[in-house]
Amino acid sequence: MSVREEFDAWAAEGRDRGMEDRHWHTAKHALGRMPVETGHRVLDLGTGSGYAARALAETAAAHTYGLDGSPEMVKNADSYTDNSQTAFLVGDFGSLPFADESLDHAFSMEAFYYATDPNETLRELRRVLRPGGTFFCAVNYYEENVHSHDWQESISVEMTRWDMDDYREAFREAGFYIGEQDTIPDRETDIPPAEEFPTEGFETRESMVERYRTYGTLLTVGVVP
Numbered sequence: 001m002s003v004r005e006e007f008d009a010w011a012a013e014g015r016d017r018g019m020e021d022r023h024w025h026t027a028k029h030a031l032g033r034m035p036v037e038t039g040h041r042v043l044d045l046g047t048g049s050g051y052a053a054r055a056l057a058e059t060a061a062a063h064t065y066g067l068d069g070s071p072e073m074v075k076n077a078d079s080y081t082d083n084s085q086t087a088f089l090v091g092d093f094g095s096l097p098f099a100d101e102s103l104d105h106a107f108s109m110e111a112f113y114y115a116t117d118p119n120e121t122l123r124e125l126r127r128v129l130r131p132g133g134t135f136f137c138a139v140n141y142y143e144e145n146v147h148s149h150d151w152q153e154s155i156s157v158e159m160t161r162w163d164m165d166d167y168r169e170a171f172r173e174a175g176f177y178i179g180e181q182d183t184i185p186d187r188e189t190d191i192p193p194a195e196e197f198p199t200e201g202f203e204t205r206e207s208m209v210e211r212y213r214t215y216g217t218l219l220t221v222g223v224v225p
């Protein structure tokens with residue numbers, strides 16, 4: 001199934017808003033660290049419901065572009081948005097519709113690893129960002145997070161599972177410096193008391209604590225020299 005087919009279906013089922021609710025727990029901390037200033041041009045790669053693009057436009061007065069390969073996601077994101085600083089567009093991670101060095105910063109939450117060729121996507125980001133620009137790449141699906149390993153079974157789009165070293169190496173290979181890399185804990189997802197386990201998703205309370213509070217979201221920040 002293509003990105004378009006898979007995520008158009010998600011959008012039609014309202015799963016875009018569900019993702020927004022869950023991802024916001026950690027995405028907001030990554031967004032809060034971005035060096036975005038008034039008037040900056042910022043890309044949200046794989047925007048989904050568009051919450052990150054809206055947040056950066058509303059809090060930092062940036063011009064934001066939410067790009068997504070699913071026309072239905074873009075349609076929904078547009079319908080949730082009421083500001084003139086944010087635009088949504090359909091596009092693919094492999095060929096970004098922006099001129100060289102035309103953007104100040106880029107953000108992506110739980111989307112980067114769906115790229116057909118993640119190295120190509122990094123080269124594209126490197127191309128469109130200006131010197132000193134940053135790419136804040138946030139993912140919950142990564143090698144060290146053992147609780148994410150079976151996610152591919154329920155998604156038809158091929159996903160790339162890199163470890164923390166792989167992210168740093170690929171960013172450097174594409175021409176970024178590494179600004180920072182760490183994990184952001186999700187402290188908001190409710191974790192039931194031990195006697196309620198096993199649950200549908202977790203055998204033990206310890207494993208659920210590890211998934212959310214320890215592994216949370218991996219953030220890798222690339223800086224253009």
Ligand SMILES: C[S@@+](CC[C@H](N)C(=O)[O-])C[C@H]1O[C@@H](n2cnc3c(N)ncnc32)[C@H](O)[C@@H]1O
Pocket residue numbers: 003007016019020023027045046047048049050067068069070073091092093094108109110111114115116
């Ligand atoms: C799991 S959702 C995350 C959405 C949003 N960033 C969030 O945090 O809720 C991934 C999004 O990336 C988009 N996407 C995945 N692969 C893509 C690609 N190769 N090109 C463009 N968009 C893509 C999907 O359509 C989907 O909306």
